[in-house]
Amino acid sequence: MSGRGGPVEEIVDVLVVGAGPVGLAAAIELGRRGVRCQVVERNDRVGYSPRAKTTNVRTMEHLRRWGIADRLRAAAPMPPDQPYDIVFATRMNGPELARFHNALNGERVRSNLYSESAQWVPQYVLEEVLRGHAESLPGVAVSFDTEFVAFTEEDDAVISEVSNRRDGSTRRIRSAYLVGADGARSLVRERIGATMRGDSAFSRNYSVIFRAPDLHLRHRHGPAIMYWMVNGEVPCLLGPMDAQGQWFFMATKIGDGTEAGDLDPVELIRRGSGIADLAVEIVGTDPWLARRLVADHYAQGRVFLAGDACHLHPPFGGFGMNMGIGDAVDLGWKLAAMVQGWGGPGLPGSYEAERRPVHERTIAEAVINYASLGNQLFRPGLEEPGPLGDATRREVGEIIEATKIREFKTLGVVLGARYAGSPVIVDDGSAPPPDEYMLYLPSAHPGCLAPHLWLADGSSLYDHFGDGFTLLVTAGDVAPARGLEVAAAAAGVPLRVLAPDDARLEARYGARFALVRPDQHVAWRGEALPDDPGRLLGIVTGAAPP
Numbered sequence: 001m002s003g004r005g006g007p008v009e010e011i012v013d014v015l016v017v018g019a020g021p022v023g024l025a026a027a028i029e030l031g032r033r034g035v036r037c038q039v040v041e042r043n044d045r046v047g048y049s050p051r052a053k054t055t056n057v058r059t060m061e062h063l064r065r066w067g068i069a070d071r072l073r074a075a076a077p078m079p080p081d082q083p084y085d086i087v088f089a090t091r092m093n094g095p096e097l098a099r100f101h102n103a104l105n106g107e108r109v110r111s112n113l114y115s116e117s118a119q120w121v122p123q124y125v126l127e128e129v130l131r132g133h134a135e136s137l138p139g140v141a142v143s144f145d146t147e148f149v150a151f152t153e154e155d156d157a158v159i160s161e162v163s164n165r166r167d168g169s170t171r172r173i174r175s176a177y178l179v180g181a182d183g184a185r186s187l188v189r190e191r192i193g194a195t196m197r198g199d200s201a202f203s204r205n206y207s208v209i210f211r212a213p214d215l216h217l218r219h220r221h222g223p224a225i226m227y228w229m230v231n232g233e234v235p236c237l238l239g240p241m242d243a244q245g246q247w248f249f250m251a252t253k254i255g256d257g258t259e260a261g262d263l264d265p266v267e268l269i270r271r272g273s274g275i276a277d278l279a280v281e282i283v284g285t286d287p288w289l290a291r292r293l294v295a296d297h298y299a300q301g302r303v304f305l306a307g308d309a310c311h312l313h314p315p316f317g318g319f320g321m322n323m324g325i326g327d328a329v330d331l332g333w334k335l336a337a338m339v340q341g342w343g344g345p346g347l348p349g350s351y352e353a354e355r356r357p358v359h360e361r362t363i364a365e366a367v368i369n370y371a372s373l374g375n376q377l378f379r380p381g382l383e384e385p386g387p388l389g390d391a392t393r394r395e396v397g398e399i400i401e402a403t404k405i406r407e408f409k410t411l412g413v414v415l416g417a418r419y420a421g422s423p424v425i426v427d428d429g430s431a432p433p434p435d436e437y438m439l440y441l442p443s444a445h446p447g448c449l450a451p452h453l454w455l456a457d458g459s460s461l462y463d464h465f466g467d468g469f470t471l472l473v474t475a476g477d478v479a480p481a482r483g484l485e486v487a488a489a490a491a492g493v494p495l496r497v498l499a500p501d502d503a504r505l506e507a508r509y510g511a512r513f514a515l516v517r518p519d520q521h522v523a524w525r526g527e528a529l530p531d532d533p534g535r536l537l538g539i540v541t542g543a544a545p546p
Contacts, residue, residue, distance in 0.1 A: 008159065008174045012038045013139075013339045015160050015175040017148040017188050019046055021123065022307030022324035023181035024130035024142075028066055029332025031137030033467060035339050038173060039134070040146040040162050042182075046127035053225075053241070053248070054318030055126055057105050058414050058449075059325050060116035061462065061520075069116050072129045076121040077242030078225075080108065084120065085224040086408055088400050090231050090383050091274025092219035092238075095393055097230060098400040103408035104318060106225070112453050113440055114415065115460040120225045122241050123321060148187055151178060153301050177335050178303045181328065186309035192300035196293040196312070203253040203290050208265045209283040213245030218275050228374055230396065231383060234272035235374030246283070252373045290314040292367055294359055298352040306331055311359045316369035317407050319362045322414070327355055333518040337541060342492040344543025346423055354419040362413055365437055369407040411440035419447040419521060423546050426524040426539055430510070444509040444525050450516045451508045455500055462520060468494025469523070469540070470516040474505035480529050481513075487533040493541055494518075515540065 014030050016023045019041035030037040055063075055072065063069040073080065084106035088098040105111075106118040134140050143162075149170065151160040158178045163170045180188025189196075221227060226239035238249040249269050266280045295310040307324030331351050337343030377400060381392040416436060419425050425447045433443040442451035450472070453461045464470075469488070471481050481497045488495035506512060511525040515536070523540040530536050538544030 007172065009171040010038065010173045012036045012173060012175050014038075014177045014179060014335055015040070015158070015173050016179045016181055018181035018183060018307075018309075019043075019127075019131065019142055019144070020181065020183065020307070021052070021127055021130060021321050022328050023179070024127065024134050025062070025325045025328035026179050026181060026306065026332050027134040027140050027142070028130065028137065029329055030336055030339075031134060031140035032066065033333070033336040033340070034139060035336045036139040037141075038175070039140070039142040040148055041142065041144050042147040042165060044145050046124065046131050052123040052126075052315070052318070052321035053120055053239070054104055054106075054322070055119045055121055056318055056322045056414050057114040057116055057118050057411070059322045060119055061114060062325060062329055064116050064460070065462065065465075065520075066133060068129055068133050071133075072121060072126060073119055075125050075129055076119055077125065077244070077246075078120055078240065079243055082120065082225065083107075083223050084118075085222075086226045086228070087221045087224045088228045088230055088377075088397070088404070089221055090393075091229055091272070092215070092221065092227060093274045094220075094231075094383065096221055097393055097397040098404070099224075100405065100408045103225065105409075105411060110454060113411065113442065115452055115454075115462050148182065151188075151191060151303065153303065158302050176302065176339055179328075179331065179335070180303065180305045180309045181307050181324070182309055184308045184312055186305065188303065189295060189305055189309050192297075192303050192305070194295040194297050194300075194305065194310070197296055198293040199291065204255075205288055205290060206251045206254055206263055206265075206268070207286040207288065208249040208269065209241070209285075210247055210249060210265070210269060211245050211281040211283060212247055212269075212278055214279060215245065215247060215273075215275070216240070218278060219273070229272050229274075230374040230377045230400075231272070231274075232378050232380075234268055235378060236268070236272040237374070238269070238273065253375045290370055292363055294356070294363070298356070299348070304331055304335075304348075304351060311363065313363040313366040314370035315366070316373075317362075317366050317410055317413070319366055319410075319413070323359065323362055326358070326417075327351075329519050330355055334542075340492070342494070342541060344538065344541050346545070347542030350422055350424045350542060354422045357420065358417045361417065361435075365406070365410075365413050369404075372403045406438050409438045412436035412438045415440045415442075415449055418445065418449070422447060424523065424540050424542050425521075426536065426546070428511075428525055442508065444511065444514050444522050446522050446524055448522055450514065450520050450522050453502065453504060453508065455502055461500065461505075464498050464500065465516055465520060466494065466496035466498075466518075468496065468518055471495060471497045472505070472509065472514045472516055473497065473499040473512065474509050474514065475503075475512050484515075484529055484533040484536070487537055491534065491537055491541070491543075493537050 306327035514525040
């Protein structure tokens with residue numbers, strides 16, 4: 001883990017390795033709080049990976065908090081009235097088997113459950129929006145064609161060596177912390193000796209980005225964000241990436257004896273879709289393995305892993321990238337607190353304590369979803385005409401409706417994650433909400449996401465939370481909050497007192513007071529503020545034991 005030595009050319013608060021969505025999200029969380037942040041990326045630009053297409057409701061809420069949710073929607077290459085339908089059919093020109101409406105909560109409807117609907121958008125568009133915002137923040141710099149090589153950890157700093165891939169020159173960067181958001185093949189993970197454990201390869205799959213300007217006119221199923229082809233020839237899924245004829249295609253669970261080089265992507269698309277004469281231009285191909293892996297540790301000293309660097313799973317449910325951005329949010333505010341001096345020694349360790357159970361819970365859902373693809377849903381006779389085919393299609397349609405709904409109605413997973421047992425959450429002794437994978441039941445039980453509401457003036461409750469902690473007064477006099485304000489000021493902890501005067505809040509939060517963290521999770525709640533507010537602040541900032 002040692003570099004070559006020599007002088008330090010650059011000093012920053014945090015070095016982030018990787019300029020994908022996770023690394024850029026970390027830079028935004030840090031930069032908006034005034035933390036000096038350098039991002040290094042080995043590629044020459046963002047936007048190489050087309051895999052992720054769902055920016056879910058929770059990630060969109062983070063973009064709203066950062067002030068760029070509308071910017072992403074404007075940049076999205078899909079029309080705003082695009083139906084968020086997911087269609088199951090035998091072929092693009094064959095019978096429909098099932099249809100899910102408002103999949104992934106993408107329709108533009110106002111809900112008290114969340115402040116932003118999901119957005120169907122290619123990952124490379126999201127990355128460009130995140131990059132532009134990150135680079136606009138004072139103290140944030142993004143360096144492309146710059147490869148992380150090694151680091152040496154000192155008592156109060158990390159000395160990293162990075163290399164310019166264009167001219168081979170190297171430089172050394174001193175930072176208080178290092179974040180490895182460098183993906184599935186993370187070199188940072190290797191350098192801290194972390195090992196990925198789990199199921200290394202469920203099966204092989206083959207993804208393609210292609211152009212077919214006529215495809216939207218050649219199929220029979222109407223506008224949707226995704227089409228699942230259930231047939232015995234080429235089980236697959238495909239969907240639009242823009243309104244100009246660019247599509248993605250995925251052949252699932254290809255045979256172990258088949259090499260990617262032996263596959264003809266044009267032939268696969270034509271056979272899977274059923275449109276034999278479809279004009280297809282291949283943009284890119286991507287053979288990949290479905291895996292279920294989690295790192296045995298997420299940190300070493302001042303070095304942390306986030307995103308695919310510490311967890312991998314099948315991409316069914318749209319969880320992966322979004323979960324990584326959640327890592328960046330959790331880690332970002334905590335590292336900012338450490339740099340700014342109001343975070344205690346127990347705060348960094350709470351990152352893995354909070355995020356690992358979320359990863360394991362979410363990955364379990366993705367694996368369940370991956371167990372029921374077109375390969376498993378197909379039945380003999382599915383494409384036959386007449387009564388036998390009709391009966392088979394009804395049977396398969398009922399199976400799809402019963403088994404696949406949990407993949408597209410995911411609020412229980414996306415919003416229902418809670419930080420149970422976290423050392424920086426104060427338990428109130430109440431029963432936690434039930435753990436549901438589809439149904440989301442808003443709860444202010446400590447560790448849960450703060451329940452959302454649209455207020456009478458049309459604003460979101462979340463819009464009034466601060467970048468630091470927010471003491472939400474749901475009912476009654478705000479005067480008792482003064483003690484916590486004084487204690488926060490003395491400790492240098494950023495705190496806002498919020499009293500929206502909305503009669504619904506007390507019942508929704510189950511208490512008169514709720515202390516909401518910078519990431520909008522509830523850290524503490526109670527009918528009265530504690531006699532020792534400094535002790536409460538010490539626990540939630542990691543300065544005092546729970």
